[in-house]
Amino acid sequence: MANTRGGLLVYGVTDKTTVPVGIDPDEVNEQQYAQWIRNHVQPYLPDLIFTALTSPDGQLSFLAIDVPASPMAPHHVYGTAAKDKDQQAAVVPYRDRDHTAWMAEHQIERAYRERFTRTQHAQDETDRLLAHALDTCLADQAEPSAWFVAVARPERPLPRTAPPLAREKAPDLCATARVRSQHLTRNPLAVGPLTGLEVVSSNPRPGLRRWVFSTLPLRMGREIYTELHHDGSTVLAANLSWKACAQMTWQTPQRTASWSTRTSSEPAAATPSPSPTNSPAISAWTAPCTSPQPSPPPNRRP
Template sequence: MARSWTRLHEFLGRPPGPVTYEMVTEAVQRKLGESDDLDWKEFLPAPSPVKGEWNEFAKDVAAMANTRGGLLIYGVSDDIRMVGIDLAKADDKQLGQWLRVHLQPTVSGVSYLKLPATDGTGKDILVVDIPASEVAPHFLYGWQQKDKDRTTFNAPFRHRDDTYYMPEHQIALAYRERFTRQTAAEAALDQHVRHVTDLVLGESKTPAAWLVIAARPTRPIPRMVPALSRSAAQFVMHQSTKRAESLLASAVPMPRLRVPQVFHDLLDNDPRRGLRRWVDTNMLVPSRPTRRRGVLVELHHDGTVVAAVDLSHSALPEPQAEGTMPVATPVLTSAVFETVALVHEHQLALRMDAPIELRAALGTPRAGLFHFTPVVLGHSRPEIAEWARQPSTVQPAHSDLAPFADDQALIASATELAEGLLHQFGLEIPF
């Protein structure tokens, strides 16, 4: 999937969105120079004349993936003139095959954007968009004649407008950065879950089990991308309500899950400013106490989404024995689907092109002193699932979401999260 924020957007002052032919022509007219994330190419990549020979296209892709991503734009000369290429000869399947054959590991997420001329010149353009790799360094191997006819195995990278090869210490640093990124991403999700769990438990008047879900993009949004306005945040909430209803209608066979949508029914779609985020909640305002189920939603400017829902509120008609912590499983399922829909709509609004990692956890005060007790919908009213397990702790559930996912992918992600929690009770999703 092509990225929505590139060197062209920054140079031209354009908002996030797809690269267009007009953007390329304007950048050429204004003589935008090459850089570590932009390379003008006059001719389309040519196949290697000898099997196993060094592949220049694979080298260029690996170099940008090993650096911070970028654009290879074919049809523009080195002196930055629009010359065009023959789009009929632009075979993205063959280009992808070269990457799989010549790179280890292969670079994923590369997109090929064919841009026919819109100005009547017939000078078509091919844009190859390479994202910054999460699994760098990528090595290029093959027989290289200029290297005394021997097979080489190097990790290229971009420095300004040129390509070099990593020395040993830089390769070691690249691997260390990869593992550090993965550790940092895990720590960031943990931090969001812990912070919101502590916040909502501190606001609870009585002990309750809280569902907390955190979703975070694997690549942060550039700081120059403008944050959502309040009206845009409201639109995201509104669209996510419709999306969640559609997802549940597709996922749940008749009879439908007899639980109202949590966010739609309990929030007023009145997000207020927070610390680099929009916050919508029916708690935290002493002058406006609520007797309804507690709900908190945060839309962070960096693409993170956090949601928390009280699963114990009115879960059972009568108080239960001490140490019992009721968990309304239908509410859990509905809230998971609504959160996944919210993450998706937030992703679209910010035009995020990075995968999203999601984590769902159950929090309760004084862990170990309560047993999570699953509550299901009986024939007439909620009832404890006597046949289910009642653990004192529940492990977090994980899922991920590709950029611009379709409804089936959203349903799969929500199902994975919900099942990850419910299966620890020995329960299926209560559809």
């Protein structure tokens, strides 16, 4: 199955009549099955999922094995020849409906050619997404700037029957990514790669089989460009230059300090806590303000 489109193996059902007969669940040994695959299948076949199932009445048990389509196909199954114990024989099986057949020489050659084609296609698609992100982000850059650009594509493509990414799900993915990125730094005031994306995360723009989050048209704050493709590909580009980081850093205390309205002659009071919807950098700013307007940032050199 891994050499073709993948599939599902169910143990506990007869082959021809598909009558459920069940298996003994105590004899299921997933570790032994995985060890056999490691010893006899080359290249190694990962991502196999073993699931033991029991009927609602508890009378019958089954073993389901999910075999995904492998991007490293063809896989060879090695065994010992019956006549010569020192000779290692290898076959390349493939599934034809409910039958197992063995690939001929020309089929093996075609399978290898398709593997190399998939690898080259994946690299070409990654380069294309990277070039598109660079052209989009650097088109209007008047000054040299440092950008962080990351492109990721799933190794195994999604099924054709998989529904596209819904619009209401795209902001949830961005929010989850921002939460995970916050755990990568110990400083809550640090400007992370997704800081500033919350400005546009609630309003994704439709693209060609993708959703786009971009702060580039705003011409203010942090410049971030993100794409969430329906096929699972992801693009992230963030401006890491000093000008963008400094602008975001100094915007944060100004917004927080504006909550305090006391003058320098009034006694110090606690600054109100920001709402949970603010960014991590804003919510962590708790220093009291001693004047109606915060002082401008000092001059810094890059």
